[in-house]
Amino acid sequence: MAESGVKDPIRVVITGAAGQIAYSLIHQISSGDVFGKDQPIILHLLDITPMMGVLSGLVMEINDCSFPLIKDVVTTDSEQTAFTDVDVALFVGAMPRKEGMERKDLLTANVKIFKSQGLALEKFAKKTVKIIVVGNPANTNCFILAHYAQSIPRENFSCLTRLDHNRAKAQIASRLKVSPDAVKNVTIWGNHSSTQFPDVRSAKVTVNGVETAVFEAVKDDAWLKGDFVSTVQKRGAAVIAARKLSSAMSAAKAICDHMRDWWNGTKDNEWVSMGVISDGSYGVEKGLVFSYPVQIKNGSYSVVQGLAMDDWAQDLIEKTQKELVEEKNDAVKATSSE
Ligand SMILES: NC(=O)c1ccc[n+]([C@@H]2O[C@H](COP(=O)([O-])OP(=O)(O)OC[C@H]3O[C@@H](n4cnc5c(N)ncnc54)[C@H](O)[C@@H]3O)[C@@H](O)[C@H]2O)c1
Numbered sequence: 001m002a003e004s005g006v007k008d009p010i011r012v013v014i015t016g017a018a019g020q021i022a023y024s025l026i027h028q029i030s031s032g033d034v035f036g037k038d039q040p041i042i043l044h045l046l047d048i049t050p051m052m053g054v055l056s057g058l059v060m061e062i063n064d065c066s067f068p069l070i071k072d073v074v075t076t077d078s079e080q081t082a083f084t085d086v087d088v089a090l091f092v093g094a095m096p097r098k099e100g101m102e103r104k105d106l107l108t109a110n111v112k113i114f115k116s117q118g119l120a121l122e123k124f125a126k127k128t129v130k131i132i133v134v135g136n137p138a139n140t141n142c143f144i145l146a147h148y149a150q151s152i153p154r155e156n157f158s159c160l161t162r163l164d165h166n167r168a169k170a171q172i173a174s175r176l177k178v179s180p181d182a183v184k185n186v187t188i189w190g191n192h193s194s195t196q197f198p199d200v201r202s203a204k205v206t207v208n209g210v211e212t213a214v215f216e217a218v219k220d221d222a223w224l225k226g227d228f229v230s231t232v233q234k235r236g237a238a239v240i241a242a243r244k245l246s247s248a249m250s251a252a253k254a255i256c257d258h259m260r261d262w263w264n265g266t267k268d269n270e271w272v273s274m275g276v277i278s279d280g281s282y283g284v285e286k287g288l289v290f291s292y293p294v295q296i297k298n299g300s301y302s303v304v305q306g307l308a309m310d311d312w313a314q315d316l317i318e319k320t321q322k323e324l325v326e327e328k329n330d331a332v333k334a335t336s337s338e
């Protein structure tokens, strides 16, 4: 904080800044919706060389928005310039999947980006930098990024599963005809892929002013263990099939929700889902980037412990973990053979 009481600007890097997610994301960040209406920001926008013309147009638009919080915009195709002294790093830049692909089909092309950016992050970013990986396959890209940036604390790395979390809330809310913010404590376990486990066994919903367990309110276990799970698992593919482009507005909103909660904390007795480096909680292999229920206080998250497990849930957690181990092995092979 400067003497005047005005906060010093924070540096926020967005990779893939010329892409479709960034187009929604930049507006929300610049408006103060994430870091607060009193937090000045210097934006670092990274993309590849052929997109520098597009970035110059984007800067014209940012200027034309007259955002009072934006103190400077740095556009660059240099990882050194992009990551120098950043406080927050949003890794969006990567190839999106097309119809008929699984997210892991992007692995060979995209993990190489994360190796290179991990090495740059290690050299140039602040050690306190808070990181969200969005580019797919998000968990495994985050694993590679962290692997090549060893001096940054492990708890500073995360990947985005908040979109899945929001999708799960929206499905329950629509089924019960309530607002999505009446639904709390859903959990996304594991991979941001079609093996993820959207779990509402501990979730609660407020209907007509009364808080009830979601299973009790819905009264349809077959749906909660069947179509609900597969709808959330396959929602990204459904958006691609309809839009011919992957989700962007909802992804940008989820990135903002994830970072706002990480920056400001979660509400009392509530949790959110974040892909984080596993400490072995719930029997998951240590070091994998796995989505867990987390609570956040003073800028630090902790994994919610002691949630009940049964055979059905355990099987789903093992399945998504197995996929992450396979992805990790493929990613290590793809990045070490260079
Ligand atoms: N985790 C999630 O919930 C989630 C949700 C939606 C999309 N995604 C993923 O986010 C990524 C971006 O999606 P999009 O729709 O914005 O894609 P997009 O194709 O519109 O934009 C991607 C941008 O990244 C840039 N880029 C490519 N390589 C780069 C590099 N080495 N350095 C910097 N920039 C680079 C491209 O030039 C492009 O401008 C995709 O991988 C997509 O699958 C993840």
Ligand SMILES: O=C(O)C[C@H](O)C(=O)O
Pocket: 096, 097, 103, 136, 163, 235, 236, 237, 239, 246, 247
């Ligand atoms: O599904 C995709 O490939 C894009 C994104 O990960 C999503 O979940 O919408």
